[in-house]
Amino acid sequence: MxxxxxxxRRRPVGDPVPEDFELVSEPIPDVPxxxxxxxxxxxxxDPAQRGWMDDAPSYMPPIPLGEPVRATTVGEVxxxxxxxxxxxxxxxxxxxxxxxxxxxxxxxxxxxxIGMVDSPSKFLSAMGAVGLTAYxxxxxxxxPKAGETLCVSGxxxxxGSVVGQIGKIHxxxxxxxxxGAEKCRRLxxxxxxxxxxxxxxxxxxxxxxxxxxxxxxxxxxxxENVGGDILEAEVHNLAxxxxxxxxxxxxxxxxxxxxxxxxxxxxxxxxxxxxxxLIMDYADRFPEGGAxxxxxxxxxxxRIDEDVQEGIENTYDAFMRLFSGKNTGKLVLKIA
Amino acid sequence: MxxxxxxxRRRPVGDPVPEDFELVSEPIPDVPxxxxxxxxxxxxxDPAQRGWMDDAPSYMPPIPLGEPVRATTVGEVxxxxxxxxxxxxxxxxxxxxxxxxxxxxxxxxxxxxIGMVDSPSKFLSAMGAVGLTAYxxxxxxxxPKAGETLCVSGxxxxxGSVVGQIGKIHxxxxxxxxxGAEKCRRLxxxxxxxxxxxxxxxxxxxxxxxxxxxxxxxxxxxxENVGGDILEAEVHNLAxxxxxxxxxxxxxxxxxxxxxxxxxxxxxxxxxxxxxxLIMDYADRFPEGGAxxxxxxxxxxxRIDEDVQEGIENTYDAFMRLFSGKNTGKLVLKIA
Numbered sequence: 001m002x003x004x005x006x007x008x009r010r011r012p013v014g015d016p017v018p019e020d021f022e023l024v025s026e027p028i029p030d031v032p033x034x035x036x037x038x039x040x041x042x043x044x045x046d047p048a049q050r051g052w053m054d055d056a057p058s059y060m061p062p063i064p065l066g067e068p069v070r071a072t073t074v075g076e077v078x079x080x081x082x083x084x085x086x087x088x089x090x091x092x093x094x095x096x097x098x099x100x101x102x103x104x105x106x107x108x109x110x111x112x113x114i115g116m117v118d119s120p121s122k123f124l125s126a127m128g129a130v131g132l133t134a135y136x137x138x139x140x141x142x143x144p145k146a147g148e149t150l151c152v153s154g155x156x157x158x159x160g161s162v163v164g165q166i167g168k169i170h171x172x173x174x175x176x177x178x179x180g181a182e183k184c185r186r187l188x189x190x191x192x193x194x195x196x197x198x199x200x201x202x203x204x205x206x207x208x209x210x211x212x213x214x215x216x217x218x219x220x221x222x223x224e225n226v227g228g229d230i231l232e233a234e235v236h237n238l239a240x241x242x243x244x245x246x247x248x249x250x251x252x253x254x255x256x257x258x259x260x261x262x263x264x265x266x267x268x269x270x271x272x273x274x275x276x277x278l279i280m281d282y283a284d285r286f287p288e289g290g291a292x293x294x295x296x297x298x299x300x301x302x303r304i305d306e307d308v309q310e311g312i313e314n315t316y317d318a319f320m321r322l323f324s325g326k327n328t329g330k331l332v333l334k335i336a
Numbered sequence: 337m338x339x340x341x342x343x344x345r346r347r348p349v350g351d352p353v354p355e356d357f358e359l360v361s362e363p364i365p366d367v368p369x370x371x372x373x374x375x376x377x378x379x380x381x382d383p384a385q386r387g388w389m390d391d392a393p394s395y396m397p398p399i400p401l402g403e404p405v406r407a408t409t410v411g412e413v414x415x416x417x418x419x420x421x422x423x424x425x426x427x428x429x430x431x432x433x434x435x436x437x438x439x440x441x442x443x444x445x446x447x448x449x450i451g452m453v454d455s456p457s458k459f460l461s462a463m464g465a466v467g468l469t470a471y472x473x474x475x476x477x478x479x480p481k482a483g484e485t486l487c488v489s490g491x492x493x494x495x496g497s498v499v500g501q502i503g504k505i506h507x508x509x510x511x512x513x514x515x516g517a518e519k520c521r522r523l524x525x526x527x528x529x530x531x532x533x534x535x536x537x538x539x540x541x542x543x544x545x546x547x548x549x550x551x552x553x554x555x556x557x558x559x560e561n562v563g564g565d566i567l568e569a570e571v572h573n574l575a576x577x578x579x580x581x582x583x584x585x586x587x588x589x590x591x592x593x594x595x596x597x598x599x600x601x602x603x604x605x606x607x608x609x610x611x612x613x614l615i616m617d618y619a620d621r622f623p624e625g626g627a628x629x630x631x632x633x634x635x636x637x638x639r640i641d642e643d644v645q646e647g648i649e650n651t652y653d654a655f656m657r658l659f660s661g662k663n664t665g666k667l668v669l670k671i672a
């Protein structure tokens with residue numbers, strides 16, 4: 001029996017290419033003292049992983065070369081030297097894209113009750129970082145008030161679609177920006193957004209105009225997942241005291257030259273603010289956020305879709321769906 | 337008797353040139369019904385005026401071509417059709433760079449008591465926007481805590497020097513960035529900063545290193561007056577939850593291409609925030625802010641210097657001192 005592992009061989013420059021990675025087969029690891037070996041069933045594929053591949057200062061150390069690509073995983077305890085985590089129980093983990101992970105217990109291993117959900121993958125979407133990111137980003141940073149206007153970029157993505165739905169729950173007018181007619185259709189029909197803007201083939205000036213048409217009184221909140229021209233166009237359309245939640249910048253992760261935000265002056269004009277946001281900050285309140293999201297799902301007020309890709313041998317192609325805009329909903333890789 | 341007026345003839349492209357303006361002589365205006373004619377004695381010269389010269393969306397309409405350059409002024413009532421403002425009383429105004437202004441009373445005309453100060457110009461510096469900008473920007477946006485580290489750009493400028501002194505009053509370590517050895521000397525000796533960094537002749541990378549040396553645990557607060565490479569270097573050195581008060585971007589006002597901020601990602605890494613800031617927002621609390629600044633000055637805790645230039649015929653040269661970095665302290669033009 002072997003353990004297939006998706007290894008980072010070299011640091012990508014710009015777009016990752018298949019040669020940056022290697023799928024290797026190794027023996028199943030031994031159980032660390034006091035720890036576990038976990039059979040990973042699902043792993044999360046996220047834009048943040050692209051950042052972890054770079055050797056740049058960030059909120060986590062870079063993924064070491066020769067190690068598997070870091071990922072949030074859910075799996076079953078396969079071997080255990082810890083009575084709190086018996087063999088056959090399920091855990092959520094920050095480990096790697098591999099079939100079996102040797103886990104030394106620490107901050108990022110949590111038991112999960114898969115009886116609560118129709119698929120363990122839900123712990124990577126609805127019950128995981130996706131729902132929590134949207135919940136705390138909206139409630140604690142954007143602080144929506146009824147009647148305000150919210151613009152979400154990457155709106156058909158996992159986090160974006162939940163952000164928009166939370167905006168609607170709070171009585172906001174919600175504008176989503178996404179790529180392609182099908183994603184825009186889903187924003188309106190599946191997620192209840194008020195306006196969908198297709199950014200494909202549009203210049204920054206086109207986007208400025210489309211947002212202005214959709215929000216004549218300006219944007220009170222921006223939930224930013226993309227950056228680049230989309231962020232510039234939003235910042236050209238701010239209302240007074242607008243709050244911009246800076247959650248992600250997927251348009252930049254594969255670029256060597258960072259675009260950033262040229263139009264800082266508009267922040268002064270509108271007394272607007274940008275807030276860099278990581279959910280880690282709210283770790284002690286995850287149970288509260290998870291319970292609220294679960295309740296909204298149960299009430300039919302929030303819908304979270306998953307895009308489940310299969311097979312560790314398909315990791316590279318699955319991961320690149322994030323950057324080609326192919327994924328619809330939370331991208332998850334089924335390993336076993 | 338004539339009224340000399342410093343007129344905006346055309347909108348500057350990049351650096352203003354003398355031909356963008358014209359000094360004209362016109363008759364002293366008539367008193368508007370219910371209003372005043374004010375003999376202007378001093379006017380404020382500020383980076384913000386450069387922005388008002390552009391035909392770009394901002395927090396105020398552009399200065400109309402053919403009209404005097406808009407400025408905050410202090411002067412004496414020369415003719416009055418309003419019993420609340422008798423001839424010979426003094427007022428502060430948002431009017432224009434001209435010897436006499438016809439004033440229709442509204443939001444921006446306030447009586448002042450020049451007996452309180454050694455020179456009426458103090459209402460354009462210590463008792464005016466300079467002190468209030470520093471006070472509300474620090475107290476309401478940066479929110480200093482004892483032991484935190486503050487970095488101020490444009491530190492030897494009017495606002496910057498007061499910001500640093502307010503940081504010291506609150507028990508912070510204060511780093512100032514300024515241009516040239518003499519300004520850096522003043523930061524330490526006159527204003528009590530802990531560290532002065534001379535940005536002249538230094539690359540972005542040099543500045544990143546110098547700030548890192550001065551603030552090994554990162555910057556908790558940045559008070560930004562400059563932008564460009566200085567802002568980038570600060571953003572490379574943020575502490576967790578850093579607050580950036582975006583007060584001005586003087587490095588950009590004369591550039592056609594805006595630099596902005598490339599390194600947005602660091603905001604996410606450090607969960608930092610940028611706050612566009614205008615004091616207008618705090619207009620109802622100006623008496624509180626003015627009183628506090630006056631008390632700090634009386635107690636010797638805050639020192640506010642003025643750079644008084646003389647003669648309306650020298651307006652262009654005086655104004656350009658802001659951009660050449662020549663002014664030391666609040667730049668004021670003495671008109672009469």
